[in-house]
Amino acid sequence: MQVPPMFVLLSSVRINTNNDNNNNNFSGSTLRLLENGNLLLLTQNGTVLWQSFDYPTDTWLPGMNLTRSRSLISWRTKTDPSPGFYSLRLRPPDYGEFELVFNNTESFWSTGNWTGQSFLNVPEMTIPYIYRFDFEDPFSPSASFGFSERALENGLEPPTLFRVEPFGQVRQYTWSKQSRSWNMFWSKPEKIGQVRGLCGRFGVCSSDESDIAISVSSFCDCVKGYEPVDVEGWRNGEYYGGCKREDGEICNVSDGFDDLGFVVEFDMFNASSLRTKTRKVCERECLNSCNCVGLSYNEKSGICRNFYGSLFDFQNSSSSSDGVLYVRVPKEKEGSLMKNRFNGKVLVAIVIGSAFALGVLVVSLLVLIKMRLKKKGNEEDVSVPILNLQVFSYKELQLATRGFSDKVGHGGFGTVFLGELSDSSLVAVKRLERPGGGEKEFRAEVSTIGNIQHVNLVTLRGFCSENSHRLLVYEYMQNGALSAYLRKEGPSLNWDVRFRVAIGTAKGIAYLHEECRCCIIHCDIKPENILLDNDFTAKVSDFGLAKLIGRDFSRVLATMRGTWGYVAPEWISGVAITTKADVYSYGMTLLELISGRRNVLAPPSAGGGENNGCETEDKWFFPPWAAQQIIEGSVAAVLDKRLGNVYNIEEARRVALVAVWCIQDDETVRPTMSMVVKMLEGLVEVNVPPPPKLLQALVTGESFCGVKADDSETGVSTGGSLSVTNLEVSIADSESYIGDILDVNVNVR
Structure with a gap:
């Protein structure tokens, strides 16, 4: 557009075309907004006087x-x-x-x-x-x-x-x-709580740290007994001013301490350490100093640390080795109204009479509260059924896990600890990190998870919802996660177990997609979330913690909990997410299962000369190379060398082809998980799939090291257009699965 005479640009170049002695120099200048968002100020001959890309903002x-x-x-x-x-x-x-x-x-x-x-x-x-x-x-x-x-x-x-x-x-x-x-x-x-200075002095990151789409209005809270310094700024999401004591920071030896749980200490100034037998000794040391604002105590080591000045940047921790943080807070007012100067018999009479009256009042209140709680509990039980799930107290789970000392896993939703219940049964206790929502929402989600029962899904045994604590108690899987078997230095699985894991995992996901009352898209299928019991039966975990959506797949999920290397292309393109996103992740996991390695490893150039498990440089990003080998018929080249020649050739070929079908670019070309089960079980004949064009396109870029394009007659090509290819699969009962690669139409009839 033409710049009007009154146009004024104030910046480091300070251009003013209105009443400026050099006005003629800018006569006829144009202001142009390019497709990439760059705003240009151009002279008549096209010279750039100023551009917004030179002055980036946020x-x-x-x-x-x-x-x-x-x-x-x-x-x-x-x-x-x-x-x-x-x-x-x-x-x-x-x-x-x-x-x-x-x-x-x-x-x-x-x-x-x-x-x-x-x-x-x-x-x-x-x-x-x-x-x-x-x-x-x-x-x-x-x-x-x-x-x-x-x-x-x-x-x-x-x-x-x-x-x-x-x-x-x-x-x-x-x-x-x-x-x-x-x-x-x-x-x-990845976690909001890792951001420096976000909540200011005595502010606590109160968000769900695994939720990457959290609202800005709910990041921070003041610790108990504190209030925002700038109330208006706090409402607007400006937390940097932090919090102050509600009682004006008066030094009081009767102060108490608020338990914030295990924390990571980012910036706690002027700390002093001592070894004590009990936390009480540590608390007395802190209360004797007006400058002491809190302490941390590790029950295992007996190490106590007192902190002076202010507390900044502390967040929830999943490790008991960090110690529990106790912040010094005003003690609740109790008994302050009983202070008076009366003495003698008058004082005794008043105290006895008051105590009797108070006792009657307390008993009456307790009866009333109990009746209301019972009524409320009955109403809640009706609205949020918990089925056969056991409700644990936080203390019970602390004892069962020996103070959350035996960590067996960690994921985006929280940390998992090994526990032993009073009946001597082993359980896996998942402690959720700063879960969002209230009691009712949490119990509703637990109810949903508890309703889901399948041999290939991890069973939820119970839960804890006490104060701010949210924990889930699962059956314990003795053989751990599948990821433990994908390292060269780790244990290996024979082919029969791998094949059973492939089918079992597919059945578990298919149940979530098609047989649950509410269709569940897992959003995070990967080896870490596939657990193996004592018989090496595969069980999918973390399914109930993903977003629950209805069967209207047109709705776009607002958040994504998946892991890079397993996420489908549609996550990036911004289109609606369907169950086919899980199919893609499952296909990537299948490649890892049969090859006994991870799909993405550090490239040789970044490993100080070591190949980090890659035989050649072009295999450090595994899927494109593996897909090419499978399509060309070289399935054996992809299989885990630890298998030797002890595997079923037909089963291996079937699993490999299914994996490539699952990682097709277009979701409509990928099979459903129920179809995947039929393919793996041999109920359908699986033909050779087309190459995933997106994976092939990735490895042709200048900035990417990977498989080179192949212009041979195999059709594995990254340039030009692919010829029309049809997949026809027949089943014993004449069911057919037909997908047109160019028209991307899939019909099941």
Whole structure:
């Protein structure tokens, strides 16, 4: 558009075309907004006078380069665009990695150094579905890093951006045409509680730390006995001012301590340590000093640490080795009204009479409260049935797990500990990290999980919902997770077990998709969530903790809990998520199961000369190479070498082909999980699938190390168009499964 005479641009170049002596120099200038979001001020001959990409704010768009002098700075709040407290910048003095910085001084997360293809701490970059990264002159003051969108063969180029949020995370968003909104796909740090300075003095990160789509209005709480310094700012999501004591921070030896549970200490100033036999000794030491604001105590070691000044940046921990944090808080007012100066017989009479009256009142109140609680409990039991689930107290589970000392696993939803109940049965106790929702919502979710019973799903035995504690008690799987058998130095599974695991896992997922009252999309199928009992029967875990949706698959899920390396392409493209996303993840897991290795390993160039388990450089990202070998008929090349020649050739071929069908680009071409079960059991004949074009496209980019394109007659090609290929599968009862690869229509009849 033509710049009007009154146009004024105030910046470091300070251009003013109105009443300016140099007005003629800008006569006829134009202001142009490019497709990539760059705003240009151009002269008549096209010279760029100014462009917005040179002055980044909080948003990073494709085509924009960040340099030593160009960094992203967050907004102050969601509604206040003034500069905030968080920035993403190239870390000085080497400029070979990015870091997130609080208040321009304190770094709390970094990408790790550039390896030539990715950053060490961002393994997601090894699977660049839609990005091409370009790092010019890394490890020098002239370093410049940018990214562009990768053109895929299916033509999908969803608008995308990165943004440093007011609450300290850097997030990637993609645009969804269906919902007409930006969907958050990726964030670092993954947990809100890991952000530096978010909640200020005596503020506690109270969010569900595994929920990457959390509302900005619910990040922080003040500890008990404290209140926000800036109440209005707190309401607007500006927590940095922190909290203050409600009683004006009066030093009082009768103060108490609030148990915040196991915490990671980020920044606790002026700490003193001592070894004591009991926490009471530690508390007395703290109460004797007006500057002592809290303490941590580890029952195992007996180590007590007293903290002085202020407490910043503490978050929930999953490890008992961190110790329990006790914050000094005002003791509840009790007995203060009984203080008086009366004495003698008058005082005795008053005390006795008051005690009697108070006793009658207390008994009456207890009876009334008990009746109301019973009524409320009956109403809640009717609305939220718990079936045969056992309700545990927090103390019971503390004893069963020996103080949560034996950690056996950790995931996005929480930490798992081994426990032994009073009946001597072993259980796995999952302690949820800062779960969202209230008591009623939690019991409703537990009720849903408790209703789900299948031989290939982990059974929920009970739960605990006491104060802020949320724990789930599962049956214990003696042989652990499938992931433990995917390391060369670890134990191995024979072929019969692997085949049973493949079928059992498929049956468990199929039950979630098609046989439950509410269709459940797991969203996180991976070896860590496939557990093996004493007979090596596969059982899918964590299914009830994913989002529950109805059978209307047009709804777009707002969050994604999947793991890179297993997520389907539609997560990134912004289209609706269906059960076929689980099918894709299952296919990736099948490749790992039959090969006895992980799909993504550190490339040789990033491992200091070691190949980290990769025989050749082109196999460090396994799926494209494996898919090519399977399609060409070289299934044996993909199988785990530890199997030797002891495996069923037909079963191995069937599993391998099913895996490639499951990881097809277009979800409509992938089979359903019930169809997968039939394929694996030999009820249908499985033909050779087409190559997953997206995987092939990934490995042809300049910034990606992987399998090279093959122009042979096998059809494994990354360029041009594929010929029309039909898959026809016949079943004994004449059922057919027909998929047209170009028209992407699947019919089951």
